[in-house]
Amino acid sequence: MLRLSTDNSSTNSNKLAPRPISIEDTGIKEFFLLELMLKHLSRGGVLTKFQLVNKMGVTGGIIQELFDKAKGLALVENRQSTENEQMRYSLSEAGERYAKQATIKSGYLGLVPVPLAQYSTICRMQSSRKNPVTLNMLQDSLKALILPDDLLHKIGPALNSNRPVLIYGPSGTGKSYLCRNLNAILGDSVLIPYSIAIGTEVIQVYDPKLHHAVGNNIESNQLDLVQGHDPRWIECKRPLRITGGELTAEMLEVQFDSHSRTYMAPIQLKANNGILLLDDLGRQRISVKQLFNRWIIPMEERRDFLSMQSGEHFELPFELILLFSTNLNPNELVDDAFLRRLGYKIRFDALDEALYRKIWFQVCEEQRLSCSEEMFKHLINDYHHLLDKPLIPCYPRDLLRIMADQISFMELKPLVTKTLIAEAWSIYFV
Structure with missing residues (x-):
C-alpha cells in the first residue's frame, strides 16, 4: 500500500499542491468519492477512518463527510471499535450492491485522482526548463564520465531548449550511457499524481518502477492533518523513462485493461517533467515515420492529445525532454522535413x-x-x-x-x- 508523506520540508510542493480540506477542494465530484470509498470498504471488509485516509489520500474530515453521506443512504454500518477506540466501518447489504455496481463501471482502486486541469497546471509549473542547465552544472553532474568538451557545449543548450534531441553515431560511443546519466543534472524533485481523473474515468500515472519517491513516506498519525502537500501527489525524482526496440504504437496511447477495468498512462505521460529516451531509434516495432507523425504536434507545441475507450478526447502537457538515440544514419531513417523538427542533432564519435x-x-x-x-x-x-x-x-x-x-x-x-x-x-x- 502506498504510504502518505508527512514530510513538510518541501515548501514549494505545499504551494503547488496544498492539501484539500473539503470535498470541493479535491476537484472531484462527491458521488465519485463516495463510490471510491465504498469500493475500498468492499475490498477491505472492515476499515477505520484512519485506514481510509491512507487508502484514499484525503483528510479525516473529508472521509467523515463521505461516511455521513453513506450512512444517510444506509450504505455503511458501524462496527465494534478497535482497542485504541477507533470506530470501524463496513458495508451494509445495500452498500455491497452499490460497490459492485461501481466496480463494474470502473475497477480503479487507489488514491483519489487529481482533476486534469490541476495536473496540467502543476505539470507546466514544474518544467525542468524553468531552471536552465549551465556548463558548471553539467560538468559537476557528469564528472564521473569522460566526455569531449565539445559534446558538453552541445548537450547543455539542447537540454534547455524546447526541442527534441537526436543523438547519433557509431555503436559503443556512449550515446545511451550518457542519456541514462542526464537525469542527475536536473537534480530536483517533482510532484507526480497517483492518478488523473478524466471526467468519470481514472488513469493511473504513478509507477513505482519509474517514479522514485523521496522524503519520508510513512503513515500520517493525524486524521485531520492539513499541513504538507496534497498526498494524492507523490514527491519523486524527475523520471527517466527509457524504451527501445519494444516500443509499439499502443504504448503511446492510454491503455485499457478490460479484465481489471482500469486505465494505464502512456509512456510520455509517465515521463512528464522528466526525460524520455527512445533508444535504438529505427529498431522499434513502430516505424520512425509513424512515430514522428504521432508526435508532430506534441514536439512542436508541447501538448499531447489522448482519448479514452469511451471516445472522450482530452489535452494534456507534453512537458518532457525528448531524446532519440540511434547508431543508424539519420538521413536513412526520416526525410529532411522530419529532421528539421529535431532541434538538435548531436553526433557521437570515436575519441582522441x-x-x-x-x-x-x-x-x-x-x-x-x-x-x-x-x-x-x-x-x-x-x-x-x-x-x-x-x-x-x-x-x-x-x-x-x-x-x-x-x-x-x-x-x-x-x-x-x-x-x-x-x-x-x-x-x-x-
Whole structure:
C-alpha cells in the first residue's frame, strides 16, 4: 500500500499542491468519492477512518463527510471499535450492491485522482526548463564520465531548449550511457499524481518502477492533518523513462485493461517533467515515420492529445525532454522535413587518444588491473592503428573485463600483458 508523506520540508510542493480540506477542494465530484470509498470498504471488509485516509489520500474530515453521506443512504454500518477506540466501518447489504455496481463501471482502486486541469497546471509549473542547465552544472553532474568538451557545449543548450534531441553515431560511443546519466543534472524533485481523473474515468500515472519517491513516506498519525502537500501527489525524482526496440504504437496511447477495468498512462505521460529516451531509434516495432507523425504536434507545441475507450478526447502537457538515440544514419531513417523538427542533432564519435587513455586507465583501476604505458602504446599502435579500429569509448571496458576474466580463470597476476591483449582482442572482435 502506498504510504502518505508527512514530510513538510518541501515548501514549494505545499504551494503547488496544498492539501484539500473539503470535498470541493479535491476537484472531484462527491458521488465519485463516495463510490471510491465504498469500493475500498468492499475490498477491505472492515476499515477505520484512519485506514481510509491512507487508502484514499484525503483528510479525516473529508472521509467523515463521505461516511455521513453513506450512512444517510444506509450504505455503511458501524462496527465494534478497535482497542485504541477507533470506530470501524463496513458495508451494509445495500452498500455491497452499490460497490459492485461501481466496480463494474470502473475497477480503479487507489488514491483519489487529481482533476486534469490541476495536473496540467502543476505539470507546466514544474518544467525542468524553468531552471536552465549551465556548463558548471553539467560538468559537476557528469564528472564521473569522460566526455569531449565539445559534446558538453552541445548537450547543455539542447537540454534547455524546447526541442527534441537526436543523438547519433557509431555503436559503443556512449550515446545511451550518457542519456541514462542526464537525469542527475536536473537534480530536483517533482510532484507526480497517483492518478488523473478524466471526467468519470481514472488513469493511473504513478509507477513505482519509474517514479522514485523521496522524503519520508510513512503513515500520517493525524486524521485531520492539513499541513504538507496534497498526498494524492507523490514527491519523486524527475523520471527517466527509457524504451527501445519494444516500443509499439499502443504504448503511446492510454491503455485499457478490460479484465481489471482500469486505465494505464502512456509512456510520455509517465515521463512528464522528466526525460524520455527512445533508444535504438529505427529498431522499434513502430516505424520512425509513424512515430514522428504521432508526435508532430506534441514536439512542436508541447501538448499531447489522448482519448479514452469511451471516445472522450482530452489535452494534456507534453512537458518532457525528448531524446532519440540511434547508431543508424539519420538521413536513412526520416526525410529532411522530419529532421528539421529535431532541434538538435548531436553526433557521437570515436575519441582522441588522450580521452581514450583516460578511460582505459580508469577502467584498469575499477578492475584492479595494472597496466604500463608500454602496454597501452602496444594496444594503440599494434591493434587500433594497425587494424584501423577507431578509439570507441566502450572498448576499454569490454576488453579489460575479458582480461579480468582470463586472469581470474588462469590465476594470473592482475597485470595487462601482450598475451592478454591478444587473447581479449581475438575474443571481442569478429
